[in-house]
Amino acid sequence: MPGPSHLTAQSMPHPHACTQLWAGYLVSRGWPVFQLHSADRHLCSCGDTSCKSPSEHPRSKAGVQEASADPDLTRRNWDKCPDANIGIPTGVRSGLVIFAINQGHGEASFKELQKDFPDAFAARLGVRTGTGATHLYFECRSPTPSLTDIRPGIDIKSRSKKLGFRSKELGWSIVGA
Numbered sequence: 001m002p003g004p005s006h007l008t009a010q011s012m013p014h015p016h017a018c019t020q021l022w023a024g025y026l027v028s029r030g031w032p033v034f035q036l037h038s039a040d041r042h043l044c045s046c047g048d049t050s051c052k053s054p055s056e057h058p059r060s061k062a063g064v065q066e067a068s069a070d071p072d073l074t075r076r077n078w079d080k081c082p083d084a085n086i087g088i089p090t091g092v093r094s095g096l097v098i099f100a101i102n103q104g105h106g107e108a109s110f111k112e113l114q115k116d117f118p119d120a121f122a123a124r125l126g127v128r129t130g131t132g133a134t135h136l137y138f139e140c141r142s143p144t145p146s147l148t149d150i151r152p153g154i155d156i157k158s159r160s161k162k163l164g165f166r167s168k169e170l171g172w173s174i175v176g177a
């Protein structure tokens with residue numbers, strides 16, 4: 001079964017380790033990954049100076065269809081393009097659903113949820129995105145709908161074509177540990 005408990009994961013890299021190490025770690029958990037563009041000083045590596053989503057869109061036209069949990073393929077891909085950000089498909093395919101907490105209202109809503117359900121959010125893998133949102137990763141065993149504003153500023157993302165990117169300026173972490 002795919003998902004967070006599929007394989008024995010290698011050791012978690014340092015939060016600011018290179019994306020190749022993080023891609024390898026995510027694949028060791030059984031999560032398929034694909035490459036996203038990166039950004040330098042908010043300029044996207046796609047070359048479009050007016051890019052609307054710097055570092056948040058796939059490097060290839062196939063995008064999420066290229067997602068793979070093959071460690072050798074992942075290593076080769078990041079050897080070719082070491083600055084690529086990481087995309088993770090969501091839903092049953094990857095076994096993941098993402099809890100997206102937007103800045104402002106989302107942070108306040110999340111604090112309330114933590115009080116109401118303290119065990120639900122303990123020690124979750126998470127990432128701070130380029131927009132300042134926090135994405136927390138949960139196991140997804142069956143089809144789950146994507147929902148907007150389950151509480152003010154909080155979304156559930158389960159059918160996205162590209163989620164879970166990592167920017168070299170931002171770090172992965174275990175949230176709530």
